[in-house]
Amino acid sequence: MEFKQLKYFVQVAKDLNYTVASKKLFVTQPTLSWTTKKLEEELGFKLFSYDGKKLALTKEGEKFLGQAQHLLKEYSKTIEFIRRSQDKITxxxxxxxxxxxxxxxxxxxxxxxxxxxxxxxxxxxxxxxxxxxxxxxxxxxxxxxxxxxxxxxxxxxxxxxxxSYRPVVIVSKNHRLAGRTSVSFRELKKEKFILLSEEFTLGKLPVIQCIKNGFTPEIKLRSSEWSFICDAVAHSDCISFLPEPLIEKYISGGINVIAVDDDQSVIxxxxxxxxxxxxxxxxxxxxxxxxxxxxx
Structure with missing residues (x-):
């Protein structure tokens, strides 16, 4: 049994109308009917009777209504107590x-x-x-x-x-790799790099991966500003690495984006x-x- 079920039941009991209650609770009428039916199954007795014209509480439903209202009141007190406790944490x-x-x-x-x-x-x-x-x-x-x-x-x-995220390679529209959809670190041996500063993971990871693939990258420039790096790449023959979510959300035009063929690059x-x-x-x-x- 959940407090949401009790809340729904109490509202239906007040209105004795599923349509009216569903609007007040901001749920659909089928959802409200299904929740009430599940509650009745858990309790083992009917909460409402319906004669084809009017919805009414059963005798068991009337008894349970008082208990449900009491439980909801105590629940509200508990939530308020927790909220006040949180307010006191400094x-x-x-x-x-x-x-x-x-x-x-x-x-x-x-x-x-x-x-x-x-x-x-x-x-x-x-x-x-x-x-x-x-x-x-x-x-x-x-x-x-x-x-x-x-x-x-x-x-x-x-x-x-x-x-987690993957780094991607960015290049200018005129770069030799601009038409590629993916590239391996081994293929970047002769490239010139513009990288994030060393306080960033992507300021170090490309260097580590290049060394693992048998070469030390030629780093022309570092910056802590990804927007500057994008502009620098767009106006040069250098490449860089940036997080894929950053590219997806902010960057368009001026550069091409290439996936990295390296399972170890998931960060x-x-x-x-x-x-x-x-x-x-x-x-x-x-x-x-x-x-x-x-x-x-």
Whole structure:
């Protein structure tokens, strides 16, 4: 039995009309009828009788109505108590997250926490994953949501299985690879690279993968601004790597996008905190809230 079933039953009992009750509850009439039938099956008795013209409560339904109203009242008190408890949780929380993740993946979770815990002063620090990792290690950042290569054992890492991304290669419209749909790292040996700064995972991963494929990439330029990198690639014969979700959401024109033929290039996203240190109640609540929202 769910509280939603009780709520629906009480509303139908008040109106004695499925159509009227469904409009007040913002559900369809078939949904309301089906929910009532399931509740009757669970209880083992009929809640309503219908003579073809008018809906009425049965004797069992009348008795159950008082119990249902009492349960809903107590449920409302409990929710209000939890809300007030959340309001009393105070403190400061510094969350590190790359712009890409905040915008494309987790904005609802972040704003939901801020709304539900108004007593916590939350500071969002947007930076590259590796810079955030260092911030968590040093204690300057309380919790990070990052993509990672090999996080140190001093960090508690909770992988978010529903979230990952692939890097893609971007080239100018006139580049020799512009007509390709995919490319391997081995084929990039003679290319000139423009990469994100080293505080970003994609500032290091392409270099690691190139070395694994037998060559050191020729890096012409680094930048922390993906928009500048796109413009630089569009006006040169260099290539670069950016996260696929970024390309899908923001970028069009001036560049061609090429998939990377490398299964190891799928980059996981995780929540990180520092191990073996005292954690504030605000941090505990954030971790619990965030994981509940993002792990099925």
């Amino acid at each position: 403190g400061q929380l510094k969350i590190g997250i790359p712009d890409l993740f905040a915008d494309c993946f987790f904005i609802d979770s972040l704003m939901g926490f801020i709304h539900d815990y108004p007593g916590v002063r939350t500071n969002i620090v947007c930076n590259g994953s590796l810079a955030i990792q260092e911030g968590v290690q040093s204690g300057k950042i309380d919790v990070g949501i990052i993509s990672h290569l090999n996080p140190p054992i001093t960090l508690e890492v909770i992988e978010l299985p529903n979230y 996981p996203i995780s929540l990180i905190t520092k191990r073996n240190v005292h954690t504030s109640l605000a941090l505990q609540k954030f971790v619990s809230y965030f994981l509940k929202a993002n792990i099925n």
